[in-house]
Amino acid sequence: MTHPSLENIGAQLESPNSRDRMLALASLREVSADDAVPLIKKVLDDENLQIRSMAVFALGLKPTEECFPILVKLLETDPDYGIRADAAGALGYLCDIRGFEPLVRAFYEDTDWLVRFSAAVSLGNLKDPRAFDVLVRALDSEEVVLQQAAIAALGEIKAVGAVDQILRFAQSDDWLVRQRLAEALGHLPSEKSLSALNYLEKDRHPHVATAATISLKRLSENN
Numbered sequence: 001m002t003h004p005s006l007e008n009i010g011a012q013l014e015s016p017n018s019r020d021r022m023l024a025l026a027s028l029r030e031v032s033a034d035d036a037v038p039l040i041k042k043v044l045d046d047e048n049l050q051i052r053s054m055a056v057f058a059l060g061l062k063p064t065e066e067c068f069p070i071l072v073k074l075l076e077t078d079p080d081y082g083i084r085a086d087a088a089g090a091l092g093y094l095c096d097i098r099g100f101e102p103l104v105r106a107f108y109e110d111t112d113w114l115v116r117f118s119a120a121v122s123l124g125n126l127k128d129p130r131a132f133d134v135l136v137r138a139l140d141s142e143e144v145v146l147q148q149a150a151i152a153a154l155g156e157i158k159a160v161g162a163v164d165q166i167l168r169f170a171q172s173d174d175w176l177v178r179q180r181l182a183e184a185l186g187h188l189p190s191e192k193s194l195s196a197l198n199y200l201e202k203d204r205h206p207h208v209a210t211a212a213t214i215s216l217k218r219l220s221e222n223n
Helices: 006-013 018-030 033-043 049-061 067-077 081-094 097-109 113-126 129-138 144-156 160-169 175-185 191-200 206-221
Strands: none
Touching (some): 006 033, 018 033, 018 049, 033 049, 049 067, 049 081, 067 081, 067 097, 081 097, 081 113, 097 113, 113 144, 129 144, 129 160, 160 191, 175 191, 175 206, 191 206
16 A cells, blocks of 8 residues: 655645545654654644644654644634643643643643643643642542543552542542552552452443453552
């Protein structure tokens, strides 16, 4: 299978047909970051919101020196909450520790739950223990998805000190919350984690029980 040339992709990104532009963006998967980013930038302000979203996401997967400042600016200033959420998510994919401060600001200051959700997930991706206070605060959110993101991220940053705070979700009505808890506890070695996982292994939802079994295995192997 032949791949389109960079010149062809560039031309396709300027097509009046949004489907052409979308296909051109998708074809950049196989292109190096240095070659892809200048082309991605062509559609960062596209009139089609789906294309803009794809382009922002692509910047997180094609890291160059340009990507970080572009994503931070989008996170902090774009009027569309979906694009701000995409930028937060892309910053997590970059795994650049400089993303910590803008993600924390987004979590505290953005008015949209989807942006705060993406920021919490990305703080977990950065695996920076400084995120502890932000993520523990997120546990008190009224949005269940934010609770899920915070629990998962606390596991990602290996916040053993948060075990007591997350164990209150062991009897959550939402099985996805219980599953995130079971997964997170597998990264948080403690007697309380083991006890909770033994309890969750008997959960009525098979996904939760399976997650607990996997986490128990992980803890035993790392002991």
